[in-house]
Amino acid sequence: MARRRQAVTIRHVAAAAGVSLQTVSRVINNEASVRPETKQRVQAAIDRLGYVPSIAAQRMSGSRSYLILAVNDRDRTIADWQARQGTDWVDQMLLGGMLKCAEHGYRMIFELVDTHSDHVERELGAAIAALQPDGIILTPPHSDNRQIVDFLCEQAVPFVRIGSRRQDSGIAVSMDDEGSAHAATRHLIAHGHARIGFIAGPPDYELSGWRVDGWRAAMAAAGLDTTGLLAAGDFSHASGRAAALRLLDPPDRPTAIIASNDQMAIATLEVARELGLAVPDDLSLISFDNTPIVQFARPPLTAIDQSIAATVALAVDLIIASLKGDAAPAALPVVPSTLIERASVARRG
Amino acid sequence: MARRRQAVTIRHVAAAAGVSLQTVSRVINNEASVRPETKQRVQAAIDRLGYVPSIAAQRMSGSRSYLILAVNDRDRTIADWQARQGTDWVDQMLLGGMLKCAEHGYRMIFELVDTHSDHVERELGAAIAALQPDGIILTPPHSDNRQIVDFLCEQAVPFVRIGSRRQDSGIAVSMDDEGSAHAATRHLIAHGHARIGFIAGPPDYELSGWRVDGWRAAMAAAGLDTTGLLAAGDFSHASGRAAALRLLDPPDRPTAIIASNDQMAIATLEVARELGLAVPDDLSLISFDNTPIVQFARPPLTAIDQSIAATVALAVDLIIASLKGDAAPAALPVVPSTLIERASVARRG
DNA sequence: GTGAAAGCGCTAACAG
């Protein structure tokens, strides 16, 4: 294999501009202490030669790697990809993350890591050692994985915990899970519903709990009882079916259900159909995530849309700010979510 | 900014194993000339210390970067992400590419590049200079972009052209576009159809042409006329509508249509509905790509499924083989596609 | 088989 060398290096630029390597380096890194005319001359040489610094060399000399690692749960991500159900979580991450990284001259690298394993640290450690990223973005359920968070703290790499509310270590960014669930519940109450069921996500996602909290709080604020209206799920279609069957078992079935994700909402829709319940006339339904499939459901589902793209973009901003020495935000940043109204909610009574 | 150093380097391993740096390097790179017992001792030290080589340092010293760049068209990719229509092309690329890379100790980096611009070379050149990838994967329409292909040839980086059939430069990997279109057409003919319309993709995708060729060939083989049965599209929903309106304008409307992608197929479905034509009874429909939405269409669409994941995985294999010095495959590799039967094709006559 | 020396491209630290 031929030894591939950099085509044009800082040395060529220095020679062309008639300055030292260091001066070129200063221009690249936009340091203040360069006379404007020198800077301009160097920049001209850079442009003319089409010089681009090697990130390997930059990283080697103790500078940045200009790489930000975005980490997802391996099993769930691969399962989603293989299922081909249109889940576009990863796409939205890339949309928000890659573009924001590019704005700052960074690059996002997407990585899969097992949560459920004794070698999380090895896996993540290997990625860090190999890539030396300047920052790491954690998504649920990693965001609240103690083992991962503690390990990252030792690594002296800034990291953002998306969908987390614990500000103890790393930088937490909330997607307003509690608020969204609250808003969805209020929306149903405003439509005359009093018995509103809730299908929760799995407990290893802390956001599952926040969502339940939001629902409970909104119910309490309206003086409504929640007894027997909470069912556990794990984000899978099957668990959604089971939960829906439980909730819709007479008597006293709810007139509306909020599902913690789209798969479980679709499952609920199926169960309702099987039970002869019309949506939305007999049962109103709101789902979380607003992935593409809910638009194609019959009826199209009203859903909570959390902007993954905006959240990841914010995460990138926070990491880069932290790299510049800015302190982490004092108050927990909360990316607002939206209730997208479609046709699965009807007025009651 | 604290100067972040590698936690455990080759030096630590060498000291721990009581050998020279060089010997450790040889073990890492699995070179033959190390005595088994020495190798084992070094490997033990590596495992014990949790050592992982820095790819920056490896790349710096003239070795590989263990990075493979996958390049997509920027505008189209971003548009798909923003549209949230469930297009999972990128997901399938990652599924096939990331996992296969990981198998070989490589990493895939996903990158967006503009096709339509005078600075393609600068953009790609910058990515190459910054990242120094060991290989590049091109997807349509980049795969057949002369400017890109020529530029890459100069760069001495092995690259695969997915969805291309030109074996002149780089390594082409076909997704059997002609064969798929042929099969779809035969499928319709077997169901008694004789007037089969075809909605083509945009001309900057060479695969658009291959698909038309496949359809034409199958029609010719069955002695069927294609006059007035071809309509141009550009993969967009709007273009699909226009094409469908043209084809379905009486008299002599086709009894079946093949659309070159799902968006155009969905548009055709809409137009048919508006025209009062029932699918599949009045009009049979086959689409290309088999993205998630077609399952949710009413009726669910019969579609050609090209395995992007398998194709990208093959691309990775070919790049790594080429890195090892293997010659590019003599015959054009063709990744087979499948016709997924759903409910949009009916028997005619 | 193994080791020692040199250098990849760049930046931090220190001079001037």
Added chain:
DNA sequence: CTGTTAGCGCTTTCAC
């Protein structure tokens, strides 16, 4: 404001 020196972690020579 600019240049010089040293070294990052690793692999490539080239010795032994």
